[in-house]
Amino acid sequence: MLPAAVSSVDALKADSPKVWPEFGTNEVVHWEYGEAAKVETLLRSAHRVVKVDLVNNRIAPAPMEPRVVAAKYDAAEGRLTVWSPTQGGRRIQMMLARTLLKMAPDKVRVISIDTGGGFGVRSKMFPETAMVAYAARQLGRPVKWLGDRAETFVSDYHGRDQINHAQMGLDRDGKAFVLKVETLLNVGAYLSENGLRLPMEGGGRIIPCGYHIPDFYFSVKPTFTNTVCTDTYRGAGRPEANYLMERLMDKAAETYGLPREEIRRRNFIKPSQFPYKTHLGFVIDSGDFAGTMEMALEHSNWAAFEERRGRSAARGKLRGIGLAFFIEGAGSRPVEGMRVRFEDNGDVSVIAGTYSHGQGHATVYSQLVHEFLGVDYDKVRLINGDTGTSPEVSNGTFGSRSSMVGGGGVKRACDAIIVKGKKIAARLLQSDATRVTFEAGVFRAQTSSVTMADVAAAARDPNKLPDGMAPGLDEYVVYENDTENFPNGAHVAEIEVDPETGVVEILNYVAVDDCGVVLNPFIVHGQIYGGIAQGIGQALTENIVYDAEGQLLSGTFMDYGMPRAGHFSHIDARFNAMPAKTNELGVKGAGEAGCCGAPPAIVSAVVDALGSYGIKHIDMPLSPERVWRAIQESRVNKAA
């Protein structure tokens, strides 16, 4: 058995086995932000300094559909077709064509049909994709590879796996003014596509996560180990950042003897500070952080908690309540192609560069086209997921971006259609385009009117068009924005611990989210629930474990704790919608909010429940075993 380095801490020890001996170290790079010396000086000047040491546990993204690739090569045409679940096939197509197989991109087609869950991991290029495509071309025969769940565990990239050491200096009034964060990231044995940049770019851009802390030093050391690569998993750096900030805030509350909500109140970025530039230069345009937190406190009946704690105690249970505030950065890489096309039969197609794999784009885009153009909802179709038909610019769906880039693209295309439509309608109505109005699918000039369908039909007939106008009413836009958006929220979890077994039961969960304008509450709630479930999974049950020799021990659903229906209670999700000012729909992404809020809320609640044992922190996942052990240790310590 070759020696192995498994954790980032071990991998950085001088005598650790080197994953790549030619580099002489497992440290990939050391990135720093801020002035270390100045921050040290400020920390020394602080009234109090609070510190946390945290393990952000390694997670298997585990979409329910295991990974699969099929490919077929048409030798006569020189065309390769690849079917695989992705989050948008264009990147895979381009990498296959340009980098790997040296083919013309238009000879490579990637098709995704009903991807069974993405969560970041399905947006990646995997070796098996390349191998299957290559084999199909070499053999001239269709080739298919279907990973079973065990293979998916050892070959899909994992998520998280950070060790964070953070210190925060506060003044006499409990106002934080300096922050130092040191992060070790376990990147695995190779460099995945995005893994390396997640702590700094993914998480760093939002730190200090909704609080105003003027001075910040950040050190990030990505580290090679003999494990599966890590890469984007729902949240991708932001859950880790929010987790460490919220653990710091709880620690500060305890240190100052202040309620947890009060220390946060004193440190929030205030509405008057917007637009607010974060340390890494991202601009938060809007939010009502304190108000959002107050809503969560109110709906969870936070103030009357002690009475409920007492009732649980009477039954021998330890009740706890936890609070977490978080901020997200959504809509990354804000460039996307969106096409709106009028079909002969009166249908309208949205041909999207985004790719829906459970996010409900068909519903929301149809709703938008109905709203903007007055076309019947049932007549709108979504076409996506096939590089053979998708727009030239097609980045796909990730980073909670589709509401802004896809929805915004639909809006801009529809606006252009209305402008052109007015000119055509003017001719049909024998009026002037400036006097034509458009509302609910009808163009009007004085008393006469034509419908969108009439105009779409006329647009096909060059005789009915104003001079020099190209036929057709279809529009293609490349949506671009120079900023992303910043969803945020406050979650309150109420739990009970059984001190005899260490089992944590969730009794109540309130989530107040500011996702900006909510295009469809059903779908946004669905995203919130799903994100919270993954966050609760990280907090309570999920953990990728390797033994010292680098063998994966949690390689099936028997030993990797996927959260089940019984792990949750009903989630009470609400909105405090502050429209984004930086995109025309006012939206903020909803996909990754839940998994930012849930881990710190749950850990805060469990630690609160265990307060009487003097327990200040337990690293995730708070499995029954870990909670039970923490209780036993504290009993032993007390007895000693």
Added chain:
Amino acid sequence: MEYNVQMTVNGKAVSGKVEARTLLVQFIREHLRLTGTHVGCDTTQCGCCVIHVDGVAMKSCTMLALQADGKSILTIEGLAAADGALHPMQQAFRDHHGLQCGFCTPGMVMMGVDIARRLPGADEKTVRHQLEGNICRCTGYQGIVEAIMDASAKMHAAKA
């Protein structure tokens, strides 16, 4: 060595040759080409493969095709009415946003029908517990639980 199996699947008599080790889910997906029944794991944990065997929910990845010889099988493809009208459980999943990517959904729906049959009027906690063997990664289960409770109430009201 191959063996003949015969069974009724979604009301139709079918037969085929299988190996002793052929799983029922393989027979359904690969021989009958009914790919609505999914496979999400290899350890009987996820429930994506749940079907009904003689009216009872079973994980088709954990049964041999030979064990289903002579039995009546219902898969997700056979649940809707002949005219295409959705089964109340399917409709409820739609009404309550009980699916996102849809991969777990066939198993969830078949399990939901079974829960409704066995435990009329089951409360939320019971439904959550009954879903122990079905994993969904997308929805957080909230819409699924609501759908099962709603459909269950409607199915029993229709019977009464």
